[in-house]
Amino acid sequence: MKWDEINNEQCSVARSSAVLGDRWTLLILSDCFLGVRNFAEFQERLEIPRTTLANRLQKLEQHDVLYRKLYQTNPDRYEYRLTNKGSDLYPVLSTILNWGDKYYSDSAGPPILREHMPCGHDIQPVLKCPECEEGVHAHNIRARIRPQDKTLSDVKRGPVLRRG
Amino acid sequence: MKWDEINNEQCSVARSSAVLGDRWTLLILSDCFLGVRNFAEFQERLEIPRTTLANRLQKLEQHDVLYRKLYQTNPDRYEYRLTNKGSDLYPVLSTILNWGDKYYSDSAGPPILREHMPCGHDIQPVLKCPECEEGVHAHNIRARIRPQDKTLSDVKRGPVLRRG
């Protein structure tokens, strides 16, 4: 993995990691989904160094995850909002939240509840199959290379075969 | 966010970010789900510096995401495997894969297919509500503080209210 040639990478996890893979980005995005928009509010809530925050916001803008929107003139001030591509990261944040809630919350339970507006329940969303409605988890999914790649060696980071 | 006091944090995203939040960890975990187990194989597939790999594997072991299993004696050699806690990260990796597939794959489509073994289809798993079976996305979920926290100010990183 050469991070300066990431655009030539096929692997979706690698491409995504180039955007999401650091200490702060997931936290910034989490705040975005909670309604945070401007620099000072991110900075205070996260206690993130201003330099780092500025760098991250710029990077997320470059990757079309956030966009800057003018919300005041004299002086011009911009806030940061999720693009559609950014909003599509909600399932990622939500599953991270599920995991954190399961393994790190204290006896009082998760600090933030998620209400599913169509039905009104507080939920932990689950991953399902769009074809058969059954659950999806590590042990009932098999990774395969696509048909046009004939052999495993055509793929840099394909599945590893064992006893098969 | 003080990263050396992360254990006192309530926020599930913060706790999870302390484990997952860096360049390499998501890629390492992705390889774990694809069946990679030993040091050399991680190192070659990811082209990760050996020092960094050793540090990451140790960190993941400390956080009970991976465990070391003796697979050979003379000399003793260990491989790295997912714990149950680690396997529970599958939804996170899977939603990241969905996002990467959507925004970064070329005309040939995603390089890795995921077959749902119960039904045999190649799928992109979707996030659903366990109560009403309807889809879950950024715009039909409302974050709320839990009842025992009376006001927003009781929560460091709760939802931001707007026009309400």
Add this chain to the structure above:
DNA sequence: CTAGTTAGTCTAATAAATAGACTGAGTCGA
């Protein structure tokens, strides 16, 4: 005895993150 395997460690150089002061363009109140 030599080469090969695997899982690391060591070192020096480079890159990134950090704390905290500072800047710039304005508003508001007295």
Add this chain to the structure above:
DNA sequence: TCGACTCAGTCTATTTATTAGACTAACTAG
């Protein structure tokens, strides 16, 4: 018009993390 305040950053010097690549350890196989 002065002084204090707001907000979105930038600047600098220091600390921390990452990196490439050589090296080590404990064996096996020929």
